[in-house]
Amino acid sequence: MSVLVLVEHDGATIKDATLATVTAAAKLGEVHALVAGSDAAAQAAAKIAGLAKVYSANSPALEHQLAEAVAPVVVKLMADHDAFVVPATTTGKNIAPRVAALLDVMQVSDVLSVEGPDTFTRPIYAGNAIATVKSNDAKKVLTVRTTAFEKAAADGGSAAVENVDAAGDPGTSSFVGLEASKSERPELTSAKVIVSGGRAFGSSEQFHALLDPLADKLGAAVGASRAAVDAGYAPNDYQVGQTGKIVAPEVYVAIGISGAIQHLAGMKDSKTIVAINKDEEAPIFQVADIGLVGDLFKIVPELTEKL
Amino acid sequence: MKVLVAVKRVIDYNVKPRVKMDGSGVDLMNVKMSMNPFDEIAVEEAIRLKEKGTVTEIVAVSIGPAKAQETLRTALAMGADRAILVQTDEEVEPLGVAKILAKIAEGEQPQLVILGKQAIDDDNNATGQMLAALLGWPQGTFASKIELGGDATVTREVDGGLETVKLKLPAVVTTDLRLNEPRYASLPNIMKAKSKPLETKSPGDYGVDVARRLETLKVVEPAKRQAGVKVGSVDELVGKLKALGVAK
Numbered sequence: 001m002s003v004l005v006l007v008e009h010d011g012a013t014i015k016d017a018t019l020a021t022v023t024a025a026a027k028l029g030e031v032h033a034l035v036a037g038s039d040a041a042a043q044a045a046a047k048i049a050g051l052a053k054v055y056s057a058n059s060p061a062l063e064h065q066l067a068e069a070v071a072p073v074v075v076k077l078m079a080d081h082d083a084f085v086v087p088a089t090t091t092g093k094n095i096a097p098r099v100a101a102l103l104d105v106m107q108v109s110d111v112l113s114v115e116g117p118d119t120f121t122r123p124i125y126a127g128n129a130i131a132t133v134k135s136n137d138a139k140k141v142l143t144v145r146t147t148a149f150e151k152a153a154a155d156g157g158s159a160a161v162e163n164v165d166a167a168g169d170p171g172t173s174s175f176v177g178l179e180a181s182k183s184e185r186p187e188l189t190s191a192k193v194i195v196s197g198g199r200a201f202g203s204s205e206q207f208h209a210l211l212d213p214l215a216d217k218l219g220a221a222v223g224a225s226r227a228a229v230d231a232g233y234a235p236n237d238y239q240v241g242q243t244g245k246i247v248a249p250e251v252y253v254a255i256g257i258s259g260a261i262q263h264l265a266g267m268k269d270s271k272t273i274v275a276i277n278k279d280e281e282a283p284i285f286q287v288a289d290i291g292l293v294g295d296l297f298k299i300v301p302e303l304t305e306k307l
Numbered sequence: 308m309k310v311l312v313a314v315k316r317v318i319d320y321n322v323k324p325r326v327k328m329d330g331s332g333v334d335l336m337n338v339k340m341s342m343n344p345f346d347e348i349a350v351e352e353a354i355r356l357k358e359k360g361t362v363t364e365i366v367a368v369s370i371g372p373a374k375a376q377e378t379l380r381t382a383l384a385m386g387a388d389r390a391i392l393v394q395t396d397e398e399v400e401p402l403g404v405a406k407i408l409a410k411i412a413e414g415e416q417p418q419l420v421i422l423g424k425q426a427i428d429d430d431n432n433a434t435g436q437m438l439a440a441l442l443g444w445p446q447g448t449f450a451s452k453i454e455l456g457g458d459a460t461v462t463r464e465v466d467g468g469l470e471t472v473k474l475k476l477p478a479v480v481t482t483d484l485r486l487n488e489p490r491y492a493s494l495p496n497i498m499k500a501k502s503k504p505l506e507t508k509s510p511g512d513y514g515v516d517v518a519r520r521l522e523t524l525k526v527v528e529p530a531k532r533q534a535g536v537k538v539g540s541v542d543e544l545v546g547k548l549k550a551l552g553v554a555k
Binding site: 093094100119136306 | 318320323324326332333400401402405425427428429430431432433434435436437438439440441443444445446447448449451460463464465466467468469470471472473474475478483484485519520521522523524525526527528529532534535536537538539540541542543544545547548551553554
């Protein structure tokens with residue numbers, strides 16, 4: 001079986017999500033990668049361990065990975081591949097279903113494990129249930145939960161890079177701009193330590209005044225519960241949970257977060273979970289390895305000072 | 308301009324799903340069902356566009372059992388003009404739903420189709436993108452802002468921040484949480500909705516085969532995490548964090 005992986009990149013470097021996707025794809029067969037819209041990223045992708053071939057497609061329309069332009073390139077390559085595998089990031093989730101429909105295939109979303117050539121596990125109901133599904137389509141289209149797979153080595157490979165036709169730009173969509181969230185801190189999905197805040201912070205000012213110094217001390221990324229995002233304390237790209245980002249850091253520190261199902265779905269695979277909450281009955285303590293009951297407005301400054 | 312919105316009847320988001328003992332799925336007997344939260348946002352957005360004067364008619368569509376009528380009545384009570392129920396007791400996958408919606412779009416000729424980005428039961432996040440593919444239309448997924456002019460300018464929630472794309476109409480848009488806060492239907496509007504037109508069809512009327520491509524072999528509860536220890540003071544917590552190697 002030959003498998004096509006879509007490489008996620010920022011125009012120069014490969015995103016970590018790609019490396020976990022390569023590991024998942026390798027369980028199905030020989031892995032080829034498609035880099036759309038960047039020569040530099042294609043060169044970087046060729047070094048990923050375990051890749052047999054890298055396809056590079058270039059055109060101005062591909063530069064921003066617009067689904068309308070990327071999907072036809074993938075569909076053409078899928079004539080010679082049995083599966084298309086992408087990370088379940090916003091880029092992957094935007095493109096994969098478009099490809100699946102063009103191939104008349106039902107996508108398997110958020111794959112947690114590969115049980116066989118056509119059998120996979122995936123979370124449903126916000127991770128409250130895990131389904132084992134068998135795909136009866138001739139070709140497979142999968143998005144992969146990247147925290148569920150080890151990352152392939154970014155170095156050591158030497159795959160040949162083959163230029164492929166960029167297909168035509170359908171011209172129906174165009175990129176206007178990206179307002180990148182600016183942060184000196186590590187990215188949420190690749191951070192080793194995350195400190196995350198909930199609605200208990202009471203305001204955006206207190207959220208940042210208390211959490212930012214603690215994050216700086218720990219070299220951590222800052223996350224937030226959906227309740228905190230909905231209340232406007234933190235921007236949406238801080239959101240950890242079913243409808244936000246899925247993370248699995250070494251240490252996850254949940255502060256003033258009660259532990260709603262939808263939040264747990266996004267962080268319960270973290271190696272160690274630390275919870276600070278004034279309510280000792282809060283569900284977050286049922287999943288936490290280390291818990292501290294108390295007032296976050298006293299605990300967080302003291303913790304920051306003593307670290 | 309006509310807008311089509313797709314709505315799904317799902318388990319209410321406040322209900323904790325229970326996996327059936329026999330591993331065949333999640334128990335939905337006597338469980339409160341509601342409109343998928345992301346679809347509520349889709350309906351709300353269509354209504355706001357109508358209130359701005361850019362949209363003239365809102366057609367709500369649901370594919371599901373007879374009881375999905377209630378979900379459509381909710382959409383009508385919120386402000387949709389008419390509804391189409393494509394009735395089936397089968398669980399239709401996103402690919403089948405997209406095929407039916409594509410047929411309806413061909414007949415209704417909307418300039419915009421708005422859908423929730425994902426349903427909170429099967430969590431696929433696929434129907435909107437599939438519909439756009441089948442129609443050959445552009446897609447604005449995970450939208451937090453929609454501006455309609457000659458084109459649709461859509462701001463998207465992406466991993467690295469906010470991306471803005473311009474889409475030629477007709478287009479498909481899927482909603483993210485921050486797009487708007489859906490309204491509650493008022494009692495007079497709930498009463499009025501009862502007399503709004505609701506047409507019932509079947510997948511066969513659209514010539515769509517909705518046979519499943521994915522077979523569910525089993526459904527289990529996720530592995531449970533064990534609760535750990537509680538510490539009594541910040542000093543103890545600092546000690547634990549040091550032991551983990553994350554603090555000096």
